[in-house]
Amino acid sequence: xxxxxxxxxxxxxxxxxxxxxxxxxxxxxxxxxxxxxxxxxxxxxxxxxxxxxxxxxxxxxxxxxxxxxxxxxxxxxxxxxxxxxxxxxxxxxxxxxxxxxxxxxxxxx
Amino acid sequence: xxxxxxxxxxxxxxxxxxxxxxxxxxxxxxxxxxxxxxxxxxxxxxxxxxxxxxxxxxxxxxxxxxxxxxxxxxxxxxxxxxxxxxxxxxxxxxxxxxxxxxxxxxxxxxxxxx
Numbered sequence: 001x002x003x004x005x006x007x008x009x010x011x012x013x014x015x016x017x018x019x020x021x022x023x024x025x026x027x028x029x030x031x032x033x034x035x036x037x038x039x040x041x042x043x044x045x046x047x048x049x050x051x052x053x054x055x056x057x058x059x060x061x062x063x064x065x066x067x068x069x070x071x072x073x074x075x076x077x078x079x080x081x082x083x084x085x086x087x088x089x090x091x092x093x094x095x096x097x098x099x100x101x102x103x104x105x106x107x108x109x
Numbered sequence: 110x111x112x113x114x115x116x117x118x119x120x121x122x123x124x125x126x127x128x129x130x131x132x133x134x135x136x137x138x139x140x141x142x143x144x145x146x147x148x149x150x151x152x153x154x155x156x157x158x159x160x161x162x163x164x165x166x167x168x169x170x171x172x173x174x175x176x177x178x179x180x181x182x183x184x185x186x187x188x189x190x191x192x193x194x195x196x197x198x199x200x201x202x203x204x205x206x207x208x209x210x211x212x213x214x215x216x217x218x219x220x221x222x223x
Contacts, residue, residue, distance in 0.1 A: 031209065033211065033212070043212075045212065050209065088151050088152070095157075095164060095165065095207055096157065096165055097154060097212070098154075099144075099152045099153070100151050101151045
C-alpha cells in the first residue's frame with residue numbers, strides 16, 4: 001500500500017545551523033503538504049506543493065517537490081529556537097492524505 | 110473565523126469501557142477527517158467524510174470504532190470497547206473541499222486507556 005517515509009527521525013542542531021528533512025513516497029503523489037507540530041500542539045499547515053520540480057520559499061524555509069513527484073524536502077536556513085517542533089510531510093493521492101512519521105527538530109541556543 | 114473545536118481535551122478510561130469524541134469543523138468546510146496520532150508517530154487517517162457521506166474508512170477498526178457526521182456538520186467518533194493500544198491523541202481536521210487546500214486541525218483529544 002501507499003507509504004510515505006520521512007528522515008531523519010530526530011535532528012539536534014545548534015542555533016544558526018541549517019536543517020533539512022526528507023520525505024519519500026512509494027508512489028507518485030498528486031501533491032504534498034508540510035505541517036509543523038509544536039510540542040503539545042496540533043499540526044499547523046506550512047505549504048502545499050503541486051507541480052513537478054516545484055520550489056517554494058517562506059522566509060528561511062525552502063520546500064521542494066521532486067521531478068517524479070515522489071519525494072520532497074524542507075530546508076530551514078539558520079535555525080532559531082522558534083523552529084523547534086516536529087515537521088510532517090503529508091502526501092496526497094486518491095483523495096487521501098498519507099502522513100510521514102515526522103522529523104523532530106531540537107534547536108540548542 | 111473560528112477554528113476546529115474538539116471535546117473533551119483529555120479522557121482517561123479503563124480498557125473495555127467506551128468513549129466518544131466530538132468535533133465541530135470550521136463553518137462551511139465540507140471535508141472532515143479523524144486521525145489517530147500515537148506518541149512519536151505521524152497522524153494516521155481513520156475516516157474521511159465529505160459532507161455527511163463517508164469517503165474513506167479503510168483504516169478504521171470497525172469492530173470497535175464508529176463515526177458519524179449527521180447533517181454534514183459536526184462529527185462524533187466512538188470507541189467501544191477500548192483497548193490499551195487505543196491510547197493516542199485523536200485529531201479532527203477539516204478542509205473546505207476535497208480539492209487543493211490546507212487541513213485545519215483541532216487541538217485534539219488525548220485518550221489514555223488503563
